[in-house]
Amino acid sequence: xTGSYVAWLPIASLVIGGIVRGLKENGKLPWNVSPRLRPWVxxxxxxxxxxxxxxxxGASWRDAGMVALSGxxxxxxxxxxxxxxxxxxxxxxxxxxxxPS
Numbered sequence: 001x002t003g004s005y006v007a008w009l010p011i012a013s014l015v016i017g018g019i020v021r022g023l024k025e026n027g028k029l030p031w032n033v034s035p036r037l038r039p040w041v042x043x044x045x046x047x048x049x050x051x052x053x054x055x056x057x058g059a060s061w062r063d064a065g066m067v068a069l070s071g072x073x074x075x076x077x078x079x080x081x082x083x084x085x086x087x088x089x090x091x092x093x094x095x096x097x098x099x100p101s
Contacts, residue, residue, distance in 0.1 A: 012049040016042055047072050 020042050022029035033041055047068040054064035 012046070016045045016049070019045060043072070043075055 020038050023033040051064040051068040054067050
């Protein structure tokens, strides 16, 4: 783990949590985001923070964007594949070491 990421993590978590809290109906921000979309806002803000951290560590904006994009694609694919198609039901894990007797 890079030093910059360790320093950013608690600060970014607090800022993202504050923004999401402010987006609620009784929040201090002028926008109201539905409860269904708030996790996506938090994920999006987290991906932005990850990209900024990469740039701060010396990566190009292109590389940082690719890191954020790959994280976003993984999250979206999980949401579509597990939550939507399979209604949140996980596949059972087969135990290769289970004794058949």
